Amino acid sequence: MKKIALLLMGCGGVGRQLLHHIVSCRSLHAKKGVHLRVVGVCDSKSLVVTSDVLTGELDDAFLSELCRLKSNGSSLSSLSDFGECRVYANSESNNTILEIAALVGKSTGLAFVDCSASSETIGLITQVVDLGCCIVLANKKPLTSRTEDYEKLFSYPRYIRHESTVGAGLPVIASLNRMLSSGDTIHRITGSLSGTLGYVMSEIERGKRLSDVVKAAKSLGFTEPDPRDDLSGMDVGRKALILARLLGRHIDMDSIKIESLYPKEMGPDFMSVEEFLDNGILLLDNDVQERVKKASMNGNVLRYVCVIEGTRCEVGIQELPNNSALGRLRGSDNVLEIYSRCYSEQPLVIQGAGAGNDTTAAGVLADILDIQDLFS
Numbered sequence: 377m378k379k380i381a382l383l384l385m386g387c388g389g390v391g392r393q394l395l396h397h398i399v400s401c402r403s404l405h406a407k408k409g410v411h412l413r414v415v416g417v418c419d420s421k422s423l424v425v426t427s428d429v430l431t432g433e434l435d436d437a438f439l440s441e442l443c444r445l446k447s448n449g450s451s452l453s454s455l456s457d458f459g460e461c462r463v464y465a466n467s468e469s470n471n472t473i474l475e476i477a478a479l480v481g482k483s484t485g486l487a488f489v490d491c492s493a494s495s496e497t498i499g500l501i502t503q504v505v506d507l508g509c510c511i512v513l514a515n516k517k518p519l520t521s522r523t524e525d526y527e528k529l530f531s532y533p534r535y536i537r538h539e540s541t542v543g544a545g546l547p548v549i550a551s552l553n554r555m556l557s558s559g560d561t562i563h564r565i566t567g568s569l570s571g572t573l574g575y576v577m578s579e580i581e582r583g584k585r586l587s588d589v590v591k592a593a594k595s596l597g598f599t600e601p602d603p604r605d606d607l608s609g610m611d612v613g614r615k616a617l618i619l620a621r622l623l624g625r626h627i628d629m630d631s632i633k634i635e636s637l638y639p640k641e642m643g644p645d646f647m648s649v650e651e652f653l654d655n656g657i658l659l660l661d662n663d664v665q666e667r668v669k670k671a672s673m674n675g676n677v678l679r680y681v682c683v684i685e686g687t688r689c690e691v692g693i694q695e696l697p698n699n700s701a702l703g704r705l706r707g708s709d710n711v712l713e714i715y716s717r718c719y720s721e722q723p724l725v726i727q728g729a730g731a732g733n734d735t736t737a738a739g740v741l742a743d744i745l746d747i748q749d750l751f752s
């Protein structure tokens with residue numbers, strides 16, 4: 377049986393769902409001769425690891441208890457009494473992770489899985505790439521920071537997977553990589569890449585208020601931990617940058633034109649997430665409703681669109697015919713149209729659920745299985 381050791385950063389909505397998928401796919405994976413060995417899990421405050429990282433694992437009962445505790449808002453440190461594990465506080469976590477990565481990475485290989493939404497993981501990830509580890513990301517931030525970090529992460533291109541960073545579980549990155557590696561030239565990518573903004577717009581069209589819909593999107597697991605990351609367009613901007621860099625464009629976030637749905641005065645420097653959701657966002661309800669109504673009088677809808685073409689890379693609201701490919705989108709669905717040499721008249725279209733813990737975690741799990749040949 378091939379064993380894939382993995383260390384999970386982040387056990388929020390996506391991270392916990394990944395652990396659920398791992399446990400519930402045990403017999404399926406066994407039939408394929410693979411076993412996922414979870415050696416450690418960390419959140420923003422602590423790290424919990426199996427006492428024997430070279431051969432041991434956090435067993436399924438332990439992982440279920442971990443998920444139960446985290447979904448109740450408890451800390452990982454309360455797991456110290458439960459089973460054969462060691463728990464480290466924040467201050468010791470990074471050094472311990474590097475030690476584990478060096479030991480396990482060089483021995484059997486280690487999948488370093490980032491399901492956090494933090495930019496604090498970048499320092500660690502850029503170090504573990506040189507320790508024989510594979511990187512699997514749902515977190516977009518490591519791919520959208522400095523060009524040097526991006527290049528470092530791709531020093532060993534076969535060792536990195538990040539399907540869930542764009543379109544959640546949809547096969548966007550895999551499809552683009554297949555096209556690029558066969559020499560197809562991609563001219564234009566256009567699409568609706570935010571599950572949250574897709575859901576928000578289509579629910580407002582049905583008469584709902586922005587403030588209610590954003591709260592619903594958060595509880596459905598579509599939004600970023602701070603939904604302003606979605607409403608500001610930053611989350612789509614990051615996806616656009618990931619795609620543009622994949623196409624070989626040497627750009628950074630500053631090169632991307634991004635339209636925000638809220639004013640600067642409602643940003644994270646001025647109010648907390650709770651203040652924004654309880655008060656700030658209510659002040660945006662009428663304006664957004666008016667824009668949606670005005671578009672509908674022209675037979676149109678509003679969609680938050682990403683366009684990458686030549687040196688152009690921008691994301692923002694567009695008014696589109698309601699019977700167009702993007703106009704027909706409902707709920708959290710994403711759609712991506714790719715025009716290339718092979719797909720010049722009619723684009724290659726990828727469409728489906730573009731947000732949610734289940735599909736995102738499934739994309740991460742598929743990425744982990746995809747690199748199994750790198751493990752001994």
Ligand SMILES: NC(=O)C1=CN([C@@H]2O[C@H](COP(=O)(O)OP(=O)(O)OC[C@H]3O[C@@H](n4cnc5c(N)ncnc54)[C@H](OP(=O)(O)O)[C@@H]3O)[C@@H](O)[C@H]2O)C=CC1
Binds near residue numbers: 386544597736
């Ligand atoms: N939800 C979706 O539809 C999709 C999400 N993604 C991406 O998946 C990632 C996770 O999203 P989601 O699960 O919803 O987010 P959550 O906020 O639910 O979970 C984030 C987790 O990361 C942990 N964390 C924060 N900082 C660190 C750190 N420095 N080191 C380790 N762990 C840390 C948090 O710890 P604590 O519990 O202590 O707060 C929490 O457990 C995000 O990057 C998101 O963009 C990608 C595609 C789709």
Ligand SMILES: N[C@@H](CC=O)C(=O)O
Binds near residue numbers: 544570598730731
């Ligand atoms: N918040 C994101 C989740 C996936 O990246 C979205 O709404 O699309």
